[in-house]
């Protein structure tokens with residue numbers, strides 16, 4: 001089922017001194033049950049595109065549609081809370097909440113009872129290889145890779161249909177990186193979610209069902 005679509009979207013960063021056309025006339029569509037990789041050089045517009053897909057930025061031109069409804073007309077806070085979980089490139093976690101509290105946070109916002117939220121958070125943390133001794137640590141007491149996995153656990157626990165991940169393996173060694181990628185692929189293939197991964201790692205991209213190539217803000221199709 002097609003869940004998300006970018007229809008001829010462009011995004012320009014405009015300030016007093018300059019204008020950067022970061023994404024130019026990109027169209028692409030995403031289905032549930034599939035994992036997508038967005039690849040391309042640094043500065044090619046991957047994060048900017050993901051920000052529009054995740055409802056963090058409105059396109060300067062064009063439309064992002066979630067289940068055929070333009071995001072512009074949706075309650076974007078509700079979209080981000082209920083439908084689209086974004087894993088950022090950095091600064092993923094609330095610094096004053098422990099690992100398990102970070103994962104529980106979006107569940108609390110949704111009104112999931114505390115005991116159930118705690119169980120779901122702990123299960124998600126275990127599934128990404130975070131141990132009980134780390135549950136109660138603040139992010140500053142975890143390694144970069146562990147912080148990244150807590151962020152992924154938060155997306156897993158949220159039950160969002162869309163998971164948008166910006167370089168989710170950027171801080172991880174090969175073993176943990178592979179583990180995270182297989183978790184993300186499993187969410188697509190076994191839980192019928194739509195997973196979009198921005199990566200510069202072509203081996204990771206090769207495991208996705210479809211690869212989208214960004215170059216100078218434009219999208220080039222690859223078979």
Ligand SMILES: Nc1ncnc2c1ncn2[C@@H]1O[C@H](COP(=O)(O)OP(=O)(O)OP(=O)(O)O)[C@@H](O)[C@H]1O
Pocket residue numbers: 013014020021022040041042043044045046047048049
């Ligand atoms: N806040 C901003 N203001 C002005 N220009 C920006 C801003 N953020 C990004 N850009 C520019 O927009 C273009 C696309 O940036 P973007 O972050 O989307 O690239 P990327 O493909 O994610 O790169 P990377 O692989 O390094 O993360 C780049 O030329 C970048 O310099």
Ligand SMILES: [Mg+2]
Pocket residue numbers: 046047048089166
């Ligand atoms: Mg980026």
